[in-house]
Amino acid sequence: MKEINLVEKVKSKKLKVTPQRVAILEAIYMLDNHPTAENIIQYIGKNYPNIAVGTVYKVLESFVDNGLLNRVKTENDVMRYDPMVENHHHLYCCESDKIENFEDPELDHLIAEHFRKKKIKNFKIKDIKLQITGIFKNK
Amino acid sequence: MKEINLVEKVKSKKLKVTPQRVAILEAIYMLDNHPTAENIIQYIGKNYPNIAVGTVYKVLESFVDNGLLNRVKTENDVMRYDPMVENHHHLYCCESDKIENFEDPELDHLIAEHFRKKKIKNFKIKDIKLQITGIFKNK
DNA sequence: ATAATTGCAAAAGCTTTGCATGGCC
DNA sequence: GGCCATGCAAAGCTTTTGCAATTAT
16 A cells, blocks of 8 residues: 555545654554554554554544544454454454455345344344354465 | 353263353353453453462453354454354444344344355455444334 | 653452362262 | 373463564655
């Protein structure tokens, strides 16, 4: 992703554009396996040896609050970050820590129709996410 | 749940039956909102003022390893424990920490059929769980 | 100019670990 | 009796917080 787009993304949320924020956002796009804060710190450590851990967490929090990132968490796992903020599901590898995004509008429609016809008692649905666990096959 | 059933549950996994294990298992059944380790420690603290935090974590881990409990984790949350080990989904309240179990075999079948007809490329599905977020309506 | 962001370091929160003691089978 | 579980306390790891210095707008 071009630097200019990263800057625009930060600007678009009315956040101050700092080198740290741009670097962190870039790292998340480069590390495309839903990186942890630790992954991000290591990645940008090459160019920002003195970046503060606290800064990374603060920036990540502000990105989440402003809809630039989503948090992803699983059993037995630390927090991970997902730059895809549009509605989607996740494929979890049960043999590694790989997580991949998954979109299937047809399935979403199927599920929505199901719940339109058969409501859950005493519950108003806002959002449905699938956690699909399995094994990635090598091509 | 009767004490005897709790004892049987522990025995059935070939785990030694100790008062702590029985108390912890009972607590999880009584605290029916997918309790945290902290919730459990507080609950059994009445009868076991000296129960060690480490013990609770060790017992929970062994219960999970032996299929007596499942772990449940969400964004921004600590680990919680679920005594229902059969396949099911979860309803998450977006205004509180309430989590409720949800079963819908018809929906499961619908989704299974969908993926039978339309496989995910390079991925072998082992399990599908729905995270349904919304609001619990008061009756 | 000024309000927000950063770095640093300390602290907090949850969970794990090691080891001696004690309890279950 | 032997082995496993417990209690205790320390440590580990991720994340948060406070504050002074710095930086973006």
